[in-house]
Amino acid sequence: MYRLGFTPWDSGVPPPELIEVIEGARRLPAGRALDIGCGTGTTTVYMASKGWQVTGVDFVPRAIRAAGAKAAAARLPVAFLVGDVTRLHEYPIAPGFDLLFDQGCFHSLPETAQPAFVREVTRMARSGATYLLYAFGRQAGERRRRFFPKGVTPDEVRARFLEFELVEARPGNDPFGSHWYTMRRR
Numbered sequence: 550m551y552r553l554g555f556t557p558w559d560s561g562v563p564p565p566e567l568i569e570v571i572e573g574a575r576r577l578p579a580g581r582a583l584d585i586g587c588g589t590g591t592t593t594v595y596m597a598s599k600g601w602q603v604t605g606v607d608f609v610p611r612a613i614r615a616a617g618a619k620a621a622a623a624r625l626p627v628a629f630l631v632g633d634v635t636r637l638h639e640y641p642i643a644p645g646f647d648l649l650f651d652q653g654c655f656h657s658l659p660e661t662a663q664p665a666f667v668r669e670v671t672r673m674a675r676s677g678a679t680y681l682l683y684a685f686g687r688q689a690g691e692r693r694r695r696f697f698p699k700g701v702t703p704d705e706v707r708a709r710f711l712e713f714e715l716v717e718a719r720p721g722n723d724p725f726g727s728h729w730y731t732m733r734r735r
Contacts, residue, residue, distance in 0.1 A: 559588050563591060564652065564683070564729075566681065566683070566729045567592055568595075570679065570731075571595070571601070575731075577647065577648060579599065579602075580601065580602070580646075581601070581603075581604075581645065581646045581648070582601045582603045582646060582648040582649070582650060583604050583605075583642070583646040583649045583650070584603060584605040585655075586606070586657070587606060587612075587613075588616070589616050589619065590612075590615065590616025590617070590627065590629065591619070592650060593616060593627055593629070594616070594620050594623055594625055596648075597620065597623075604627075604628040604629075604646075605627060605628070605629045605630070606630050606631075606632045606642075610631050613629050613630070613631045616629050635658070635666045636669070637673060638672065644672055644674075646674055646675060646678055647675060648678065648681070649681070650680075651681070651682045653683055655701070656684035656685050656699070667710055671710075671734070674713075674734040678733070680730075680734065683730075684700065684701050684706070684727060685700035685725040686726025687699060687701060687702055700726065700727075703730070706730050713735065715730060716732060718730050719731070
């Protein structure tokens with residue numbers, strides 16, 4: 550999709566749900582952040598501009614190159630890494646993140662890869678860390694939309710992320726039944 554230049558998920562602006570956690574009513578003190586499936590680095594660079602020490606990971610080299618260029622243009626120190634989010638333990642990434650951000654990575658993974666992803670996110674988060682997850686929803690009996698991830702329900706999120714407390718499941722503003730999940734690492 551990056552080769553074709555068709556990236557509808559990359560709006561070029563950070564979502565209001567992340568802005569709320571970085572500088573709004575639910576503001577967290579700046580610390581270490583992991584942008585999981587960071588794409589072209591829009592949210593990674595945004596977090597770094599607000600004083601966060603950020604690492605962005607994506608499996609698409611073209612996206613990581615674009616992300617690096619954004620950070621360089623903004624003169625911000627951001628660590629970007631081409632990598633598999635289900636194998637973060639294999640990369641030079643130290644655990645202990647205060648904030649983990651995922652805008653559509655988890656729901657894009659095959660169900661068979663999701664347990665490994667959950668293990669990696671759990672391992673990377675310090676106790677008390679916030680995990681902000683955006684995922685398409687799924688309705689019982691719903692026919693899968695072509696070219697779209699299957700999605701997950703709030704109950705599935707609770708069942709998969711057992712080491713996290715689900716603090717909030719806020720419906721998204723799109724036609725995909727999405728939610729923004731705020732979780733806290735136990």
